[in-house]
Amino acid sequence: MSEDTRTGPALAPAWLSLPDDVNRLDAKLWARDVARDDSGELAVAGVSASRLAGDFGTPLMVVSEADFRARARSFKQAFDAAFADLCGGVDVYYAGKSFLCTEVARWVQQEGLHLDTCTGGELAVASRADIPGRLLGLHGNNKSDAEIHRALDMDVGRIIVDSLDELERLAAIAAQRGATAQVMLRLTPGVHASTHEFIATAHEDQKFGLSLADDGGTSPAARAVAAALAAGSIELRGVHCHIGSQIFEPEGFAVAAERLLGFLADVQAEHGTALPELDLGGGYGIAYTEADTPRPPADIAGAMAAVVRDTCASLQLAVPRISIEPGRAISGPAGFTLYRAGTTKTVQVDAVDTAAVPQSGAVQSEAVQPGPAGRRYISVDGGMSDNARPVLYDADYSAVLARASSSRPELSRVVGKHCESGDIVVRDAYLPADTTRDDLIAVPATGAYCWALASNYNYVPRPPVVAVADGAARLIIRGETEDDLLARDCG
Known part of the structure; x- marks a missing residue:
């Protein structure tokens, strides 16, 4: 069996499909003004991921102001219309x-x-x-x-x-x-x-x-x-x-x-x-x-x-x-988190233990043969300090490479930099095989309960938050510094 097969269906959860296009964005996961620009790079309201990372650093929480406002309006308008004749x-x-x-x-x-x-x-x-x-x-x-x-x-x-x-x-x-x-x-x-x-x-x-x-x-x-x-x-x-x-x-x-x-x-x-x-x-x-x-x-x-x-x-x-x-x-959908990739490595895993009963409860396909398979770990410069939901609730997320790639998809696990084995950002995602150090990785749907639950575990500063609208990005919460972390230390 080829390496591609052994690192795909052998370890993938039942709900995760092998993408035909590793650059495709699933619209339901993203703000409505997120797309790939003419060069294939991820952009929000016309501002590219590389520009955001260059101007504000990573990790970075990015919020689409237009999308947030549109979702707020949609709830108000839909419920007003549905209840107009009942209670005004x-x-x-x-x-x-x-x-x-x-x-x-x-x-x-x-x-x-x-x-x-x-x-x-x-x-x-x-x-x-x-x-x-x-x-x-x-x-x-x-x-x-x-x-x-x-x-x-x-x-x-x-x-x-x-x-x-x-x-x-x-x-x-x-x-x-x-x-x-x-x-x-x-x-x-x-x-x-x-x-x-x-x-x-x-x-x-x-x-x-x-x-x-x-x-x-x-x-x-x-x-x-x-x-x-x-x-x-x-x-x-x-x-x-x-x-x-x-x-x-x-x-x-x-x-x-x-x-x-x-x-x-x-x-x-x-x-x-x-x-x-x-x-x-x-x-x-x-x-x-x-x-x-x-x-x-x-x-x-x-x-x-x-x-x-x-x-x-x-x-x-x-x-x-x-x-x-x-x-x-x-x-939630109005925000995404931008990380910079660091260390990557592949470990051998027994597919029987990891994929036989995925979280969805579905049983692994009979076409997948048990035995050792490789799982690629991609470490990023954030983790459970800016997204605690995976460790708190076993929450699943998705991820994409910010730049365009022509490489094949490879099942990957995106993990943080903290001193915890449970510091997992995205448990299972297909990312391009050529993903490497210094690449930008974007995790969608992090606008809710990520920055709000952020911590300083391992003395990691909480990330900044930028709002993007009409081709411009501005800070709405500045990132913490080491001076901020030490300012309350009375020793």
């Missing part, structure tokens, strides 16, 4: 935890979205960007008193309460200030979304929210509603849920909506109060690899509107104002 439109809260800086916060506001935050630090970004408090939400399962005071100082439009303890503290702090806190209650509807366990957040055994399940007569959710309605310093706006992240199938959202609408109907029957708002969260999946099939916002909106319409009709319930919280679906 939808409030779209961008989930800032996916990627946030002052420039991004301004884009969000300019495109007609609200901003979801979950810490005092994220509130500080919103404040520096001059985002009005009424456009903000504050999440968090363990808000400090200081964060609550800051939210009240900023007149935050909604504080999403996560527990009975927090509700009691918030009511007391607001009363002491002579203020009224605008509150949503985060509920756990018992829906286990089809996603990684660590990012599925609506089943019972986890840290978030107030359960709908009875625990001796009444549920925590019901007790929280009664307490909030009785508190003079609380205005209860409605309820909220978030069933998980990176979700492709609609069924979980439908079940969650039905359960929360049923809960609102119960609240109205018991208390004579129609809570005016319902937030159905976010978690819409994006494409990280060719195997992923994300749904366009219009499809998501249409499906959710149908469920809300039918459920409210059956319950004889007025449709509440709906809100949603997309984050990854806006920022």
